Amino acid sequence: MNENLMPRSESAILCGRVAVLMGGLSAEREISLMSGHAVLQGLKKAGVDAFKFDPQLDLLHQLLELEADRVFNILHGRGGEDGTIQAVLDMLGMPYTGSGVAASALTMDKLATKRLLLGSNIPTPDYMELNSEGDCKRLPGDLGLPVFVKPVLEGSSIGMTPVYDAVDLVPAWQKASEFGDVFAEKLIIGSEYTAAFLDQHILPLIKLETPREFYDYEAKYFADDTIYTCPSGLDDTMVGNINRLVEQTIKVTGVSHWGRVDLMLDTANQPWIIEVNTTPGMTDHSLVPMAAREAGLDMPDLVLRILESTLSGDKSHV
Numbered sequence: 490m491n492e493n494l495m496p497r498s499e500s501a502i503l504c505g506r507v508a509v510l511m512g513g514l515s516a517e518r519e520i521s522l523m524s525g526h527a528v529l530q531g532l533k534k535a536g537v538d539a540f541k542f543d544p545q546l547d548l549l550h551q552l553l554e555l556e557a558d559r560v561f562n563i564l565h566g567r568g569g570e571d572g573t574i575q576a577v578l579d580m581l582g583m584p585y586t587g588s589g590v591a592a593s594a595l596t597m598d599k600l601a602t603k604r605l606l607l608g609s610n611i612p613t614p615d616y617m618e619l620n621s622e623g624d625c626k627r628l629p630g631d632l633g634l635p636v637f638v639k640p641v642l643e644g645s646s647i648g649m650t651p652v653y654d655a656v657d658l659v660p661a662w663q664k665a666s667e668f669g670d671v672f673a674e675k676l677i678i679g680s681e682y683t684a685a686f687l688d689q690h691i692l693p694l695i696k697l698e699t700p701r702e703f704y705d706y707e708a709k710y711f712a713d714d715t716i717y718t719c720p721s722g723l724d725d726t727m728v729g730n731i732n733r734l735v736e737q738t739i740k741v742t743g744v745s746h747w748g749r750v751d752l753m754l755d756t757a758n759q760p761w762i763i764e765v766n767t768t769p770g771m772t773d774h775s776l777v778p779m780a781a782r783e784a785g786l787d788m789p790d791l792v793l794r795i796l797e798s799t800l801s802g803d804k805s806h807v
Contacts, residue, residue, distance in 0.1 A: 640670070
């Protein structure tokens, strides 16, 4: 166990009254509620005076009347991870967990994140914006197949489709378009990994394997046939290489406090950064609690350690 990861014994009292923000109005509401209840239970077990807060309509008015000393934000998706709630909380002077306005807005936008990563020489798969059926017809020649077709502004694999045949591009684009702007990303053939982080600490890597076509919404939150390997089974040299790449990704995107970086390792052992999650799932199927357990943190320790970040006195969320 890394003793530097353990929360301080006095933190539960110092944090005062804590509102756990969960639910909201995004497409990921169901998962946010699941995550939120797990976080709330963990905080209470850690001795924190915590309560549920499900912000929906008239958010600002609700927050103005909120009797809390700080917020544990576990809202997923739009409104919770895109800088919106962070901006409101900053305006109110309310300390909160996770990344600030700019980093949250950036990483929620998968295209903006990819442009930043490419500009920083961090490997991420090539991509192409899809704004019309014409773009879909040009894609096989311009980008090549196979690809993942994704909404720009959704998480939890919502609206995503892997495409191996050109005839499937337009239906995949139409499906993703239900959630806004769309892009296609080169599909990396290889193994999938994820790296959770707590402040400057990278937690043990997890390898993910699913019998499904890809690690989709069902596999992430409900299926019992997903195989998780933690530690990942990679040798120390490869783990070190991946962790350095994750650290670079955290630095250039400006994310803070806690989160998760998802990546692929191709058949030539080249890692590729796929995306950054600033408010990852915290359900019983989720990856951050799994990595934390391997590092010696149970759920009460983990959520209290995350909440401690709001005690630092640093209100300069990035």
